[in-house]
Amino acid sequence: MKRQLFEEDHEMFREMAAEFNARAVAPHYGQWDQDHMMPRSLWTAAGEQGLLGLAVPEEFGGLGMDDYRFRAVLDEEFAKSNHLAVGLAFHLHDDMVLPHLLAYGSDDLKARWLPGMVSGETVTSVAWTEPGAGSDLRGIRTKAVRDGDDWLITGQKTFIGNGISGDASLVLARTDGSTGRGGRDSFSLFMVRKSEGYNTGNQLDKMGLKASDTAELFFDNVRVPHADLVGEEGKGLQYAAEQLPQGRLAIAVASSAVVRAVYEATVTYTKDRNAFGERIIDFQNSRFELADILTEVEVTETYVDQAIRAFNAGELDAASAARAKLWASERAKSVTDRCLQLHGGYGYILEYPVAQAFLAARLLTIFGGTNEIMRDVVGRTIAG
Numbered sequence: 486m487k488r489q490l491f492e493e494d495h496e497m498f499r500e501m502a503a504e505f506n507a508r509a510v511a512p513h514y515g516q517w518d519q520d521h522m523m524p525r526s527l528w529t530a531a532g533e534q535g536l537l538g539l540a541v542p543e544e545f546g547g548l549g550m551d552d553y554r555f556r557a558v559l560d561e562e563f564a565k566s567n568h569l570a571v572g573l574a575f576h577l578h579d580d581m582v583l584p585h586l587l588a589y590g591s592d593d594l595k596a597r598w599l600p601g602m603v604s605g606e607t608v609t610s611v612a613w614t615e616p617g618a619g620s621d622l623r624g625i626r627t628k629a630v631r632d633g634d635d636w637l638i639t640g641q642k643t644f645i646g647n648g649i650s651g652d653a654s655l656v657l658a659r660t661d662g663s664t665g666r667g668g669r670d671s672f673s674l675f676m677v678r679k680s681e682g683y684n685t686g687n688q689l690d691k692m693g694l695k696a697s698d699t700a701e702l703f704f705d706n707v708r709v710p711h712a713d714l715v716g717e718e719g720k721g722l723q724y725a726a727e728q729l730p731q732g733r734l735a736i737a738v739a740s741s742a743v744v745r746a747v748y749e750a751t752v753t754y755t756k757d758r759n760a761f762g763e764r765i766i767d768f769q770n771s772r773f774e775l776a777d778i779l780t781e782v783e784v785t786e787t788y789v790d791q792a793i794r795a796f797n798a799g800e801l802d803a804a805s806a807a808r809a810k811l812w813a814s815e816r817a818k819s820v821t822d823r824c825l826q827l828h829g830g831y832g833y834i835l836e837y838p839v840a841q842a843f844l845a846a847r848l849l850t851i852f853g854g855t856n857e858i859m860r861d862v863v864g865r866t867i868a869g
């Protein structure tokens with residue numbers, strides 16, 4: 486089935502993204518994977534190419550490309566070439582941090598932060614999760630206390646992508662002085678630049694996506710100007726909930742691209758390899774499995790494309806985004822597993838893209854909200 490989502494402009498953008506991926510990412514990705522780090526020059530190169538901060542308006546240094554199909558194209562190019570760590574790093578910056586600044590930041594805040602985010606000179610991370618609070622953000626203990634024209638932030642975060650390589654974090658902190666499980670108005674969002682008291686912990690050793698750095702962050706009375714409070718005090722959780730659909734849509738897009746890429750690689754592999762005098766693809770089990778997988782590929786693409794259209798129309802609600810993320814990431818988990826099996830022993834060898842995709846895809850049902858939380862969000866809307 487031919488996808489109907491993209492138009493000529495998107496395909497031209499895809500050519501540019503593919504060229505960037507082949508030139509600036511592919512030759513180095515193996516090394517970054519070993520280093521557990523990407524160089525900052527990748528960010529500025531992406532910025533020069535116009536691949537960061539797509540939705541940023543021209544007055545703040547961007548191209549004003551808020552049609553999500555462009556972001557989807559970029560995500561797809563990284564995902565299908567197994568450069569998911571680059572996709573993840575850019576995703577945190579563009580799908581998680583940026584929408585909050587665009588939606589709630591003052592003009593002053595936008596003028597100070599957005600041009601650097603577009604050029605890649607400022608790399609951002611999103612710092613919500615804590616050792617004691619992941620799914621349940623109301624358990625966050627990091628606190629921000631007002632001190633004249635500033636805030637002082639103290640606490641600990643974990644699993645923060647771009648945490649070591651980045652310059653600043655969008656931090657969710659408790660601002661009402663409460664303890665225990667906070668209320669809806671207990672939390673606020675701040676843009677926090679690395680400065681005195683802002684310390685990064687060790688790299689967390691992930692099973693996949695190693696080229697993207699993930700770390701703990703420690704804040705010890707980090708001084709943040711009031712001007713870097715994003716939007717209004719006490720609205721942090723509300724803002725996070727309002728912007729989560731974009732983050733979840735992005736995970737659905739990446740999942741769908743992984744499913745397609747792994748399917749295609751497996752068709753090629755099973756045509757090339759023989760056993761018992763036949764191609765692997767000629768065994769009925771292989772053909773049945775691939776028939777099921779191709780059906781899942783197309784259903785997933787169609788469903789995710791519909792979610793992208795809804796997002797562009799301003800109609801992707803939280804439950805619809807949760808369903809897209811739930812469906813697509815479960816397919817990514819299952820399809821990478823079944824395709825790995827069709828590769829036999831080679832599927833277990835990291836040199837083969839299917840092995841890397843299997844490890845990377847395992848994250849997709851967990852981060853951005855676990856799929857149990859997605860089911861909960863959807864289930865609540867069903868139950869009313």
Ligand SMILES: Cc1cc2nc3c(=O)[nH]c(=O)nc-3n(C[C@H](O)[C@H](O)[C@H](O)COP(=O)(O)OP(=O)(O)OC[C@H]3O[C@@H](n4cnc5c(N)ncnc54)[C@H](O)[C@@H]3O)c2cc1C
Binds near residue numbers: 613618619851855857
């Ligand atoms: C590689 C990686 C990168 C990440 N990047 C970031 C990042 O950049 N920034 C950031 O802030 N966070 C990041 N995260 C954190 C991620 O979003 C959390 O791990 C995730 O939200 C789950 O939180 P948790 O790990 O605390 O699990 P928990 O909340 O402890 O959950 C444990 C289990 O209990 C289940 N569970 C919890 N509550 C319920 C419920 N109500 N009903 C049913 N089941 C439930 C969960 O689904 C899960 O299976 C990242 C995580 C990883 C692994």
